[in-house]
Amino acid sequence: MTLDAIDRQIINRLQDDLPRISRPFAPLADELGISEEALLERIKTLRENGVLTRFGPFFDAAAMGGAFCLCAMEVPAEKFEATVTKVNAHDEVAHNYEREHQLNMWFVLACETPEGIAQTAEAIEAETGMKVHQFPKLQEFYIGFRVAA
Amino acid sequence: MSIDDTDRAIIEATQAGLPLVPAPYAALAEQLGLDEATVMTRFEAMKDSGVIRRIAAAPNHxxxxxxxxxxxxxxxxxxxxxxxxxxxxxxxxxxxxxxxxxxxxxxxxxxxxxxxxxxxxxxxxxxxxxxxxxxxxxxxxxxxxxxxxxxxxxxxxxxxx
CATH class of the missing domain: 3.30.70.920 (Lrp/AsnC effector binding domain/regulation of amino acid metabolism (RAM) domain)
Structure with a gap:
């Protein structure tokens, strides 16, 4: 799909926090000179085409008393697809990427309790017979979330 | 901070995404049997406490x-x-x-x-x-x-x- 200038502005501006007001899309629609309905239609299309993977609140598991943890596995090529299915079946797996390295599967666990990380990692190890390496964050230097469209 | 049942209901209703309608907080309120002001106040409180980092889009790089x-x-x-x-x-x-x-x-x-x-x-x-x-x-x-x-x-x- 091709993105026009308005789509690109929408993608950039929707990475800002949406206000808690009754008509939160109205200010952006005004800024872009389009109707609220037209803006919402464009956002739906961007979602359907996968340009936006999600639109909604970003939750911080740690602030709710839970935890996040980056994990990695070394998965043999012939077992990769079956392992993806097993790992992704856990609701605690928030995202998962294939990467070029001996450690070729990298995913983030988001759990409601700190113990949930170890429990989920152990469950995945039991199901796959493979080691789950855990890389919890020790210090956060920056989290930018912006991507310029 | 700890979240209560109302927060939890709001989180469960929006973890896949916010309703793409002109008044999304009112739509959520109707779905959850709350009023719009309560939904907005709860969102604001969760933003202040850090439970919600922002309400925004996640683009596919x-x-x-x-x-x-x-x-x-x-x-x-x-x-x-x-x-x-x-x-x-x-x-x-x-x-x-x-x-x-x-x-x-x-x-x-x-x-x-x-x-x-x-x-x-x-x-x-x-x-x-x-x-x-x-x-x-x-x-x-x-x-x-x-x-x-x-x-x-x-x-x-x-x-x-």
């Missing part, structure tokens, strides 16, 4: 032409890590930057920095800049390019009951 997405990893001498990590985190092209534990002997790296670009040449150029900044405190480095998004859903609460 690949679809925006950012096809080179590298997790750069660095083994930096511990005594210089905080000062250097702060510098690397401030670079405009680094989107996430963390200290994480090493897993020796196979994994000597303690600094992770995500770099996104439209080509691997562009990412390698940025990586060379980071190498220069880390200077003598750098002992080893690598970069892991993502080849596929296998899942990207964000947090999901467990169903209760």
């Amino acid at each position: 690949y679809k925006l032409g950012m096809t080179a997405n590298g997790m750069s990893v660095w083994d930096v001498e511990d005594e210089h890590l905080t000062a250097l990590g702060t510098k690397i985190g401030a670079l405009p092209y680094v989107t996430h930057c963390y200290e994480r534990p090493r897993a020796l002997p196979a994994w000597p790296y303690n600094l992770f920095a995500m770099i996104h670009g439209s080509s691997s040449d562009e990412v390698e150029e940025k990586r060379a800049e980071i190498t220069a900044i880390l200077g003598d405190a750098l002992r080893a480095k690598d970069i892991l390019y993502s080849t596929r998004i296998l899942k990207k859903t964000g947090l999901r609460l467990r169903k209760r009951g």
